[in-house]
Amino acid sequence: MSGSDQNNKPTAELSVVIPTFKERGNVAELVRRLDLALAGIAWEAIFVDDSSPDGTAAAVKQIAARDPRVRCLLRVGRRGLAGACIEGILSSAAPYVAVMDADLQHDEKVLPAMLAKLTNGQADLVAATRYVTGGSAQGLEGSRGGISRLATRLTHRLVGTPLSDPMSGFFMMRRDRFDEIAPRLSPAGFKILLDIAATAGAKLRIAEQPYSFGERFDGESKFNAQIGVEFLGLLLAKMTGDLVDPRFIFFAIVGTIGLFVHLFALGLLLVFLPPQPDLFRAAQIAATFVAMVSNFLLNNELTYRDRRLKGWSMLKGFVLFGLIGSVGVLANVDLAGWLYMERPIWWAAGAAGAVMSALWNYAMSTLFVWRAR
Ligand code: GDD
Ligand code: MN
Numbered sequence: 356m357s358g359s360d361q362n363n364k365p366t367a368e369l370s371v372v373i374p375t376f377k378e379r380g381n382v383a384e385l386v387r388r389l390d391l392a393l394a395g396i397a398w399e400a401i402f403v404d405d406s407s408p409d410g411t412a413a414a415v416k417q418i419a420a421r422d423p424r425v426r427c428l429l430r431v432g433r434r435g436l437a438g439a440c441i442e443g444i445l446s447s448a449a450p451y452v453a454v455m456d457a458d459l460q461h462d463e464k465v466l467p468a469m470l471a472k473l474t475n476g477q478a479d480l481v482a483a484t485r486y487v488t489g490g491s492a493q494g495l496e497g498s499r500g501g502i503s504r505l506a507t508r509l510t511h512r513l514v515g516t517p518l519s520d521p522m523s524g525f526f527m528m529r530r531d532r533f534d535e536i537a538p539r540l541s542p543a544g545f546k547i548l549l550d551i552a553a554t555a556g557a558k559l560r561i562a563e564q565p566y567s568f569g570e571r572f573d574g575e576s577k578f579n580a581q582i583g584v585e586f587l588g589l590l591l592a593k594m595t596g597d598l599v600d601p602r603f604i605f606f607a608i609v610g611t612i613g614l615f616v617h618l619f620a621l622g623l624l625l626v627f628l629p630p631q632p633d634l635f636r637a638a639q640i641a642a643t644f645v646a647m648v649s650n651f652l653l654n655n656e657l658t659y660r661d662r663r664l665k666g667w668s669m670l671k672g673f674v675l676f677g678l679i680g681s682v683g684v685l686a687n688v689d690l691a692g693w694l695y696m697e698r699p700i701w702w703a704a705g706a707a708g709a710v711m712s713a714l715w716n717y718a719m720s721t722l723f724v725w726r727a728r
Contacts, residue, residue, distance in 0.1 A: 367399040367424070369470055370452045370530075372443035374436050375404045378457040379411045380573030385457055386418055386425060392463040396470065402457070403428045403443040405435070436524070436577075437550065438542030444533050453527035454547065459572040460494050461525040469527040469564045478562035480528035482548060484520035489565030499578070506586065514553055514593045517561050521549040525566070532559060541592075544585035545578070553593045584660050602727070605658035606717045609650055617646035651676045659725035672724045679719040687712035 371389060375382070382402065389400060404412040404427060415427040428446055430439065444452045451473055455461040461483065469481040485492040486507065495503055503522050510521045526548050532555070539554050540547070552561065588601030595604070621642035628634045651673050655663055664672045691708030695701065721727050 364397070365449060366397065367449040368397045368451060369393070370447035370449040371398060371400045372440055372447070372452060372454045373400060373402045373457045374439035374443065375402050375407060375411045375457045376577055377407045377409045377411060377574055379407070379409045379414045381457045381459060382411065382414050383418060384572060385459060386422070388459070388463050392466055396467065399424045399426065399449065401426050401428055401443045401446060403430065403439040405430050405433060405439060435542055436545045437540070437547040440547045441537060441540055441542055444530065445537060447530060450530055451527060452530050452533060455525050458574060460569050462566045462569060465564050465566045466527070472562045472564070473527060473529060479532045479560045480526060480551070481562045481564050482518055482520065483523055483525035483566045484563045485523065485566065485568045486520045487563060487565050491567040494568040494570045510549065510590060513590050516549065516552055518549065518552055519563060521552070522546065523548055541589060544589055545582050546586055546589055550589060581660055584657060602658055602721070603717055606654065607713065609653040609658060610713060612653060613646040613650040616649045617642045620645040647677055647680060654720065659727055662725045662727050664725070675724050676720060679716055679724070683712035683715045686715055
């Protein structure tokens with residue numbers, strides 16, 4: 356069959372994968388700059404667009420109709436930066452793949468230097484970084500600079516990573532290495548590079564390339580609180596070696612906060628109430644209610660942020676959440692009582708009951724209140 360091959364050179368040595376959402380005003384300029392920066396390299400550009408309402412895909416396809424190096428992978432019914440990058444890379448047949456943003460904040464002029472570090476066998480992945488000498492993050496406006504630095508420090512603390520800029524969305528790697536780990540990557544969130552490095556572990560040889568993060572050319576950033584929460588979830592999942600669902604970790608954190616809210620409310624009420632058993636019971640009931648409201652609101656904002664309830668459905672959800680919690684308490688007391696009868700170890704019976712009701716609340720809230728999965 357190889358007799359029919361024109362030559363043995365790959366049609367593209369480098370695929371540049373560019374996730375886009377509402378970037379119509381940037382694609383032509385980006386292709387123009389890639390053409391200049393990658394002169395002498397057999398490259399292709401794969402734009403992965405999540406059906407942007409501004410017609411980004413049409414703009415890309417208009418270029419692709421004239422330039423065989425440009426392609427548009429149009430996704431329907433899905434959203435997400437990491438997932439778009441994963442699918443774009445998987446669609447490539449080139450030996451090397453790069454990921455970069457469409458808004459020209461990532462400096463395309465460093466791409467040849469990154470490619471050289473891969474082709475000379477020095478590394479399997481080259482991460483472009485703003486945080487070593489020669490790099491800079493001047494293009495990050497206002498609070499984003501602080502958030503990025505905080506997230507970077509948190510990442511270095513919580514998950515060991517050799518990346519100086521784990522938040523970067525700009526990197527290049529050998530495609531064969533990517534294909535190996537692709538099934539274990541998470542399509543949620545923004546942090547594809549960190550996910551790749553954490554999932555591949557020490558076997559992946561990483562080099563870095565400093566660059567200056569520039570200003571956005573056209574349009575606006577899609578970063579938001581939802582993406583921040585997903586990022587925390589990714590960190591937590593990696594900390595537990597992917598054993599525990601990040602949603603459950605958030606649920607447990609909210610529950611723990613709820614305990615403190617409960618004690619705080621109870622303490623506050625007791626300051627104003629004379630010390631009588633009946634009044635204590637009333638205060639305990641009130642504190643339980645306060646904690647339940649706080650748990651519901653925090654779970655709605657954090658744990659189930661992607662399925663947040665609003666307006667009437669929030670009220671309905673709260674009633675359901677309360678019912679589920681009440682059944683959880685009964686199950687808790689039942690189990691603990693039964694265990695204590697079998698073997699009178701108070702703390703083991705008590706803890707088993709509490710864990711049991713936490714799991715029950717989590718499973719039922721996920722299924723029926725927020726209907727996630
Ligand atoms: N297909 C697709 N789907 N693309 C998306 C989506 C999505 O849901 N969300 C964002 N993108 C694309 C944007 O169109 C852009 O090309 C790129 O992903 C980055 O999105 P921006 O909205 O420009 O993000 P940013 O500038 O705030 O953040 C960038 O810089 C950060 C550094 O602080 C990203 O590269 C981050 O990964 C990086 O951490
Ligand atoms: Mn950007």
